[in-house]
Amino acid sequence: MGRYVFKLPDVGEGTAEAELVAWHVKVGDTVAEDQIIADIMTDKATVELTSPVAGKVLAAHGEPGQQLAVGSPLVEFEVEGAGNASEAPPPSNPAPQASVPLTGGQTAAAVSSPPRGEGDQPKAGGGAPAAAGGNFVFKLPDVGEGTAEAELVGWHVKVGDAVSEDQLLAEVMTDKATVELTSPVAGTVVALHGDAGQQLAVGGLLVSFTVEGKGNRGEAPPPSNPAPQASVPLTGGQTVSVSSPPRGEGDHPKPKAKDGGGAPAARTLSTRNQRPLASPAVRQRARDLGIELQFVPGSGPAGRIEHGDLDAWVASGGHAPSVPGASTGSAYERHEGTTETRIIGLRRKIAEKMAESVRRIPHITYVEEIDVTALEELRAHLNSRKTKDQPKLNVLPFIARAMVVALRDQPTINSHYDDEAGVLTTHAAVHIGIAAQTPNGLMVPVVRHAEARDPWDTALEIARVSGAAKDGSAKRDELSGSTITITSLGTLGGVVHTPIINHPEVAIVGPNKIAERVVVKDGQMVVRKMMNLSSSFDHRIVDGHDAAVFVQRIKGLLEHPATLWMN
Template sequence: MARFNFRLPDIGEGISEAEIVAWHVKVGDRVEEDQQIADMMTDKATVEMESPVSGTVVELAGEVGDQVSIGSTLVVIEIDGEEEAAVEIEEETPGSAVAEPVAVVESVSHPELAAPAPVEAAPAAANNAERSAPKDEAHAAPHVLASPAVRARARDLGIDLAQVKPAEGDRVRHADLDAYLRYASGQGYLAPHASRARADEQVRVIGMRRRIAENMAAAKRHIPHFTYVDEIDVTELERVRADLNAMRGGRPKLTMLPLLIVAICRSLPQFPMLNARYDDEAGVVTRSGRVHLGMATQTDAGLTVPVIRDAQDRNVWQLAAEITRLADAARASRLKPEELGGGTITVTSLGPLGGIATTPVINRPEVAIIGPNKIVERPVFRGDDIVRAKLMNLSISCDHRVVDGWDAASYVQALRKLLETPVLLFAD
């Protein structure tokens, strides 16, 4: 037998190295062609690496958290088949695409709502499949859908993901691992009693958490933030939303978010300094003529931000459909590279968790981020009467280098007018 050097392909323009965030094999393991072997993270995305050959793993490039240069050996596999064929595969040009990064898993380059720049997947070597040994489907390891964080936790707990039944869809999540721990008593995986003390745990800051830490520090170090919060009466807006949902037919159910996005897009043309990106090294602010709106989405691995392109051209139903599509893709780790990055302003919300007010961190190089908070029902004065009203605080954080406090406050007042008089959202 001969050995095949699986070199890390170029998984993004301008990328010189990638971090190992998860190994799915170890030395001595048998791997099949197309079996997932590792998850690699760059500054822009995380991609799943699959083996282009069948064989036995004899060497790994490093441990989780280590950096691997593009073109250097990631895994050495003792391959099946004739030696001549094996040598021919091994002689691929260093740095060439010997395997295709099959899927963008997740992407966070910002402390709260990162929206990294797109990354191009390297094409697979067209003849790898022909030159490698035949794949034995009967013995191929089942491919279980799960994020790198879930895989790492399962590996630490000694859980075979193939034995875990997802409660929803076909993707294993942390909640599924918790359920497995509670009920798999026959294997000794009982959840600890709530009152028992737990041992201290050291967790390496790697992968997405490392990117979050680095970019949070960079955002706070470079950007002088200020946050403005105002209260908005959304009683009428909630009534309009209920009416629209009653007549929606087969269209997706409206949440507050698509209505808020319509209001954001309608009010931004008067405040172009907010819909912008600031290159502080070049000293240039680019005011965008289009609204590419980043949308926070919670996934098992953390927050990621798909971008709604040209949000200003979409009506409320189109926005609702796009929000649903992008959120589902993010949670399933199936966002395309072009659906990430290039945002001009971001919206972040804690959803049902709500909160009185938030001070969101700006998604650098953007200059503003908007955070709607929980809707609460309270008595308010209307003239001499006391009535029930639905109220929501709205937060906006801005880069004080390019946005003045007066501009931020004026923008929220314009936004408030649209949200408190929702008929204006649908007026030409």
């Protein structure tokens, strides 16, 4: 029998420590491979940790509520074989006497050792290779509770690449988050199983390696799909890192990934629809410097932006290098050919949600013009007198307030409709979704309890959640739970549009651009600042008359803005 030490794995980019939330095992328990042993919490999510080996718990290090360093011993097991540590020290902390359930936070992903290949024998050391020339098969781990499959968003390696342990291999997307998968071993990639956009089953083959030692499989399977010729960067969604657990003490040095024979790393510029790849620390530094990451060329794997790239960007005065292949010919040059783009990742999720809304909801669209001259005068007055800590007000906080007041008379419009169960849930709180265009596509961050906010507080919260959605730092609860939505195209708002309801809500309001128009007022032709307000309603719940009454109430409040705070 041997001893195996399981250390706290890296559960997120830039995360140096995590809080131990709860234990699911105690000293003396016999656990199976992939059994949940503990819950930990980072600043992003609560993560389930599963056992990398089958064995008996000898020691559990840490108490619930304690901050633990990444790479520090977490659980020690007695296992068949030699294990990965030579001798067992006494437990640093006694384990709780009973398992403790998850106590809070969203569960983002289960961090698991990769499933073993068919016909594997129990391995000493939790699967670390022991002899030269073996084959190691990495299967798609469980990346979320109840998730049976995940969409492959993109590869960061190709066949023939030498990778190091914990090097980023691929991104997959569930309905909860985009998850980075890292390599559990050091070795050479011999097969990639899947193409970007393909749905993969949990436990299915993902990457085959040749490794030092016997690996975890007798022979390497042929590639089920040809490898892409270049790595594909992340295309959207919040990122949670899923890493294999660090190896125990006494491990041999791991080979490093090849860098092209010492040639300088290529610098890659993110395209418009790509979320730039960067660690949270790099993102925070970019925010502090006021740098838009999508314009910064990245020199890391798959164009990942690193601190040195920020330094180079600042040193260059904020100028990007010329994009390879840019046309320098005549403005009347003929062009041939077509470009096909697979709709995958977040963009496909957006498309599916839009299609579901249109398919399930019979929309009724209503448009009304509003004289916002007085509102614009009030807004200008308030902005001229704002304090240093107050934000500059645009029209959205006033529209949000008008919606809050109008909903008091028609609370049914502030509802979710479950058409499958036939249940309408009307909410007392007004959580307003703000449809926002981001580098990752259309997202709807949420301003919670708009009914309890003044215009400055509303403006601050709109800016905060919209900014978080745009830079990729928004948490899941900031992107869900809205009860009614505002969609605005700002200065591009046009004359009128037909907004699509954010299912399962029953209404959406969309202001168009403000423009000066000649109108007749009191028998005279005058120039006024006018804005069309477009809106859509679920006709199964909201009748046309009620939709008109709701919009007319908003119109009256915005045309007499002093009444917004008199109700």
